[in-house]
Amino acid sequence: MDFADSPEEAAFRRRLRAWLAENNPGLPASSTSDAYWDGQASWHQALYDAGFFALSWPEEIGGQGLPSVYEAIVDEELAAAGAPPRPSLGYLVQGLLRHGGDDVKRRFLPGIVNGRDRWCQGFSEPDAGSDLASLRTRAERRGDEYVITGHKVWTSYSDSAAWCLVLARTDPEAPKHRGLSAFAVRMDQPGVEQRPLKMVNGITREFGEVVFDGAVARAADMIGEPGEGWRLAMTVVSHEREPGELGYVARYGKAVNELVARLRAEPERFSSENVRDVAWAVVEAEMLRLHVCRRLSDRLDGVSHGPEGSVDKLLMTWVEQAVGHAALGVSERTAGIEEDTWLKMYLYSRAQSVMGGTSQIQRNLVATRILGLPAS
Amino acid sequence: MDVRLSSEQQALRDAAARLADDLGPKSVAELGDGARAAKLDTALEATGWRELRTPADGNRPLASAVEAAIVAEELGRGLADTSFLGPTLAAELRRRASAPPATVPETVLLTPDLSRLAVAGGAGEPCSGTAIDVQGITSALALAEVAGGHELVTVPVYGTSPSRDLTRPAAEVSGPPAVRLPGTQTPLSAADIEGWTAFVVALTCADLVGTMRGAVELACSYAGVRQQYGTAIGSFQSVQHMLADAHVSVEGSRSVALHAAWAADTLPAGEALDAAAVAKAYCARAARAVCETAIQVHGGIGNTWECLAHVHLRRALLSTQLLGGVGAHLDRVAARREIGGVPGGLR
Ligand SMILES: Cc1cc2nc3c(=O)[nH]c(=O)nc-3n(C[C@H](O)[C@H](O)[C@H](O)COP(=O)(O)OP(=O)(O)OC[C@H]3O[C@@H](n4cnc5c(N)ncnc54)[C@H](O)[C@@H]3O)c2cc1C
Numbered sequence: 216m217d218f219a220d221s222p223e224e225a226a227f228r229r230r231l232r233a234w235l236a237e238n239n240p241g242l243p244a245s246s247t248s249d250a251y252w253d254g255q256a257s258w259h260q261a262l263y264d265a266g267f268f269a270l271s272w273p274e275e276i277g278g279q280g281l282p283s284v285y286e287a288i289v290d291e292e293l294a295a296a297g298a299p300p301r302p303s304l305g306y307l308v309q310g311l312l313r314h315g316g317d318d319v320k321r322r323f324l325p326g327i328v329n330g331r332d333r334w335c336q337g338f339s340e341p342d343a344g345s346d347l348a349s350l351r352t353r354a355e356r357r358g359d360e361y362v363i364t365g366h367k368v369w370t371s372y373s374d375s376a377a378w379c380l381v382l383a384r385t386d387p388e389a390p391k392h393r394g395l396s397a398f399a400v401r402m403d404q405p406g407v408e409q410r411p412l413k414m415v416n417g418i419t420r421e422f423g424e425v426v427f428d429g430a431v432a433r434a435a436d437m438i439g440e441p442g443e444g445w446r447l448a449m450t451v452v453s454h455e456r457e458p459g460e461l462g463y464v465a466r467y468g469k470a471v472n473e474l475v476a477r478l479r480a481e482p483e484r485f486s487s488e489n490v491r492d493v494a495w496a497v498v499e500a501e502m503l504r505l506h507v508c509r510r511l512s513d514r515l516d517g518v519s520h521g522p523e524g525s526v527d528k529l530l531m532t533w534v535e536q537a538v539g540h541a542a543l544g545v546s547e548r549t550a551g552i553e554e555d556t557w558l559k560m561y562l563y564s565r566a567q568s569v570m571g572g573t574s575q576i577q578r579n580l581v582a583t584r585i586l587g588l589p590a591s
Numbered sequence: 592m593d594v595r596l597s598s599e600q601q602a603l604r605d606a607a608a609r610l611a612d613d614l615g616p617k618s619v620a621e622l623g624d625g626a627r628a629a630k631l632d633t634a635l636e637a638t639g640w641r642e643l644r645t646p647a648d649g650n651r652p653l654a655s656a657v658e659a660a661i662v663a664e665e666l667g668r669g670l671a672d673t674s675f676l677g678p679t680l681a682a683e684l685r686r687r688a689s690a691p692p693a694t695v696p697e698t699v700l701l702t703p704d705l706s707r708l709a710v711a712g713g714a715g716e717p718c719s720g721t722a723i724d725v726q727g728i729t730s731a732l733a734l735a736e737v738a739g740g741h742e743l744v745t746v747p748v749y750g751t752s753p754s755r756d757l758t759r760p761a762a763e764v765s766g767p768p769a770v771r772l773p774g775t776q777t778p779l780s781a782a783d784i785e786g787w788t789a790f791v792v793a794l795t796c797a798d799l800v801g802t803m804r805g806a807v808e809l810a811c812s813y814a815g816v817r818q819q820y821g822t823a824i825g826s827f828q829s830v831q832h833m834l835a836d837a838h839v840s841v842e843g844s845r846s847v848a849l850h851a852a853w854a855a856d857t858l859p860a861g862e863a864l865d866a867a868a869v870a871k872a873y874c875a876r877a878a879r880a881v882c883e884t885a886i887q888v889h890g891g892i893g894n895t896w897e898c899l900a901h902v903h904l905r906r907a908l909l910s911t912q913l914l915g916g917v918g919a920h921l922d923r924v925a926a927r928r929e930i931g932g933v934p935g936g937l938r
Contacts, residue, residue, distance in 0.1 A: 216596055216657050218853050224592060284592045478930040490931035494921040497928065498847075498872045506846035512594040529839045581838055582831030586811050589826040 218508060220288070228288050234265050235296040242299045244470070247559040249420045251299070252375055259302045259330030268301055269328045272308060276324035283511045286459060291504065294468025305460035307334055307380060310451035314397070314439035323378075323399060335376035337367035337400075337425055338448055344369075345576050347382075348391045348445060352427065354383035354398060359434045361385070363400060363427040369570075373409045373423035376402050380451075381427070382444050395444030398432040406430030416562035453521075455571040456528035459507045463531055467500040470538050470560065477545055489544045496541040499534040506530060522584035525577040532567045532574055539564025594849065600661055607662045610634055611669025619897050622672060622757055632673040632727055641678040644790075645685075645692050652686060652856075656790055660797035660852035667801025667910070668808075670902055672758040674698065676798065676913075677724030680791050681732045684708075687783050688743050690776035693730070698722050700731040700746060700764055705912045706919070708784070709733040709764075714744055714771035722748045722762040723913065731762075735769050740778035744769035756909035757902050786860035788914060792867035793851035795910045799874040800841065800848045802910065806885035806903035807837045814888055830888060837884045840877035847873045861927070868923035875917045878907040 220228060240258050245251040262268040263277075270285040272278025286301075293300055304327060311324055326332035343350035352365020363383055370379070379400045386394035402409065406429040411419045439447050454460045474493045478485050510527065539561040546557035568574040582588045596604065614631035616622045635641065640662045643654040659679055666675050677698025684699060685692060700709040700720040709720030713735050722731040731748050734741040746767050751760035779787075811834055814825030824830050847870040854866035882904035886893035893900045911917070925931045 216594055216600060216849070216853060218592055218594055218850055219857065220592060287592065475928050475930055479928070482931065485931075487931065490925050491918075491921055493930060494925040494928075495872070497924055498869050498921070501869045502843050502847050502873050505850045506843060508592055508594050509846045509849065512592065515593060515595065526839050526842050529836070530843050533839075533843075575832070578832040578835035579828070581835035582825075586807075586831075586834055586838055588811065588814060588831050588834065589823050591826045591828050591831065 218505075224285070224288060227285060228292060231267055231289065231292045232296070234267065235292060235298055238265065239296050239298040241297075243556075244299075244466070244560070245421070246563040247416065247418065247556045249418050252420045255299075255302070255375070256330060256333070258299055262301060263329050268330075272328060273312070276308070276312070276320060277328040283459065283514050284508070286462070287464070287504075287508050287511050290462055290464035290507070291468065293462075293465035294472065297469055297472065298465075300465040300469070301462040302330065303461040303463070304334065305457075305462075306451045306454035307336065309454040309460070310380070310397075310447050311438060313450050314443055314447040316439075318435065319399070319438055332378060333372065333376045334378045334380060335370050335373045335402075335425075336451065337370050337373075337379045337381040338452075339369045340366055341368050345573060347448065348395070350382060350384065350395070352381065352383040353387070354381075354385050354396060354432065356385075356434070361398060361432045361434060361437070363398070363406070363430045363432060365427050366424065367427070368424040369412070369422050370409075370425050371422045371570075372420075373402070373425050374411050374420055378402060379407075379425060380438065381432070382448050385441050385444075389442065392445045393442050395448070396441050397438040397444045397447045399436040399438060400427070400430055400432045404430055414563065415565065416559040418559070418563075421563075452572055453524040456524035456531075456577070457510070458503055458527055458531045459511050461531075463535075464500075464504045464507050467503060467534050467538055470542070471496050471500045474538070474541050474545060477549075484548050485545070486548070489541075489548065492537075492541040492544045496534075496538045499537040503530060503534045522580050525572075525580040526585070528571060528577050529574060529581070532577075535564045535567040594853075596657075596661070600658060603658055604661045604665060606638070607640070607665035608668070610638070611665050611671050615666075615669035615671045616758070616899075616902075619757075619899060619902060622902070628672050628726075631671060635671070635673050635675065641675060642682060642692075644679055644682040646689075650686060650689060652683070656793055656852045656855035657849070660794060660848065663794050663797040664801035664804075664848075667798035667906065668805040670758050670802070670805060670899070670906060672726065674724045674726045674728055674759070676759070676794060677722075677728060677731075679794065680787075683790055684732050684743060684779075684787055685776075687787055688776040688779050690743055690772050691774045695730050696728045697730045697732060697745070698724050698728045698748070700733040701913075703763075705909075706915050707788075710741065711735040711744055711769035713737070713769070714742070715768050717766040718744065718746050718769040719765045721752075722746075722764055723909075724759045725751055725762045726760060728762075731764065733769060734779070734784075735771075737778055740780045741784070742778055743772050743776055745772065746770070754909065755912075756905050758906050759909060782860045785864050786855075789851075789860060789863035789867040790855040792864070792871050792914050792920075793848070793855045795913045796844070796848035796851050796867070796870040796874040798910045799878040799907055800844050802903050802906045803837070803841050803844065803874075803878045803881040806882045806900060806907075807834065807841055809899055809903065810834060810837070810885040810888040817890075824888070833884045833888065837881040840881050844870075844874040844877045864923065865927050868920040868927070871915070872917050872920040872924060875907075875911040875920070878911065879904070882907050 269278040271283035354361040385396040542557040543561035711718035851870035885900040
């Protein structure tokens with residue numbers, strides 16, 4: 216039982232730290248500024264090219280096949296350097312790795328991993344959110360293609376994506392969970408229309424809605440077998456609930472460091488309530504860092520994740536919202552003298568208990584799958 | 592980094608869990624069963640776990656703080672009503688002062704608010720405070736001022752006084768002269784006491800994690816059997832969500848508590864105390880909410896003396912108070928980051 220680095224890990228950490236000292240692009244957070252997206256692709260590629268991204272993924276797809284504890288080191292160092300977090304796309308990679316055939320993996324995964332191709336995830340619909348399996352987007356076979364018709368919403372990064380992982384109904388006769396299949400669909404084609412949505416904090420590049428009206432996907436671009444869509448979606452969302460997969464330890468570590476620095480720079484401006492709130496945010500963020508160390512260590516046994524992802528999603532949500540509340544307090548004391556980034560950070564934090572399955576859905580899962588309480 | 596428990600640590604955890612399950616109180620009525628409690632005490636004594644922090648080779652402890660925390664957690668989960676924390680804290684203090692091991696069952700003497708060690712003006716001077724976790728204990732260690740820091744002194748402990756925790760009684764000590772330890776010892780510096788505090792706070796976190804785990808188990812089993820409206824109350828979503836939050840709080844608490852225990856033996860005193868402060872703020876806040884949930888899930892029965900839920904809550908309240916709770920530790924976290932709080936610790 217050891218939280219300390221092994222000699223190899225320490226050497227890796229030193230190399231990363233040295234690289235970050237020279238290569239921090241100093242981007243604003245994606246949650247508070249649309250300007251993040253102007254530099255996101257080059258940040259992803261730079262991190263990858265320098266050998267600090269895709270550490271634990273298989274070598275065949277451009278990863279390094281290292282134990283996933285290395286990801287924890289990356290997150291710690293990114294936060295310490297105030298650098299942007301690593302791109303959060305592990306859940307897509309895991310979904311394609313687990314369900315895609317060899318051909319799909321070979322064609323798509325290297326581009327996702329090395330940052331050449333941007334993807335988004337088209338699962339939710341206006342009438343199918345928590346109850347995702349009731350989705351109505353249809354994919355109909357026509358020769359060696361599928362024609363896709365439907366409406367996706369809350370699709371993160373839809374405006375910068377070249378591809379969308381679409382969940383659609385291929386068998387309307389089958390029970391609702393069984394009739395779904397997943398496709399890689401090109402975004403730049405006539406049958407696809409993407410409209411950005413403005414979030415409560417005013418940013419416009421977080422998510423959008425996507426209308427498919429006769430869009431075409433090649434049959435060869437189906438991910439998994441016909442009818443495997445629900446299982447793929449569950450793989451994707453369960454990884455989307457893992458802070459270790461998302462790299463969110465870096466995100467919160469950085470935000471907390473910024474809050475601490477702000478208070479320290481001008482103590483007389485802030486109240487004892489600000490101090491308590493920021494201290495609590497420090498505690499929450501530190502909890503998540505250590506919790507992720509525990510989870511990633513468990514993976515050394517090859518323990519695969521199950522319903523524990525819901526536990527981690529709730530923990531991560533509590534962290535984000537504690538950081539948000541600390542930021543709200545700071546925003547009140549700094550209003551009018553600096554940009555409203557703190558307020559934006561707070562407002563954005565409300566989404567964490569909705570995205571990736573709401574907190575209520577996570578609690579349902581914890582209660583029934585982990586605590587063994589009877590289904591309601 | 593690899594924070595999995597070793598196979599020896601897992602075996603220790605299983606052994607401690609068995610001991611607590613076999614001989615710990617399974618009902619409030621059993622708390623009054625002296626024969627059972629005596630068996631638990633004898634069984635714990637036989638394991639040698641109270642000596643985990645006595646020196647082995649050189650001045651290193653027999654077992655790491657992680658092992659001590661593993662035992663503390665399981666004893667907390669099983670509401671073990673025998674002394675473990677007190678003797679362990681006393682042994683740790685003696686080890687840090689390079690003093691010979693205790694010859695009689697010993698705990699530590701704290702200030703009445705339980706926030707720090709009691710301090711006498713010197714050997715022979717009167718010494719007062721509260722001895723904690725005194726089941727079967729006859730003596731308590733306190734500090735006395737000497738040139739270059741503090742030395743260890745003892746006071747006798749008699750009887751018990753009311754404690755909020757029904758599983759770990761305390762005893763008031765008022766004014767006997769402090770007795771210098773026989774043999775030699777090295778004066779304890781401020782850093783020594785900081786390091787000791789980090790260890791103690793980490794152990795209180797482990798106890799909190801255990802106590803709240805036990806409370807969640809208790810509440811979940813009740814939710815599975817208690818029927819209302821013709822169905823188990825555990826099928827109601829609001830009950831499920833309270834218990835889900837409780838479980839999640841336990842998991843977060845385990846992660847910080849484990850790190851604090853590791854840090855206590857590994858990091859310099861200041862960093863170890865910071866890890867402990869983070870853990871204590873988190874675990875103490877979680878534990879109160881989790882134990883309150885356990886009471887709520889039991890409904891009316893949860894508000895009666897006969898229900899074990901309040902025994903979990905009370906144990907958590909004492910572990911919280913020991914060496915400071917949420918506010919005191921948030922202050923420590925803030926002070927270390929130079930954003931306020933109280934430098935050097937508690938007000
Ligand atoms: C920032 C952000 C990014 C997102 N990114 C994506 C993306 O990239 N791709 C994608 O496909 N989707 C995305 N989503 C959508 C997200 O997954 C859904 O919003 C979410 O699953 C909830 O669905 P809904 O919005 O329809 O709410 P609803 O399901 O209508 O829920 C409304 C309220 O009812 C509660 N509720 C619903 N069902 C239950 C139940 N069974 N028990 C208890 N309470 C219940 C919910 O908890 C919630 O409070 C994103 C959302 C946000 C906010």
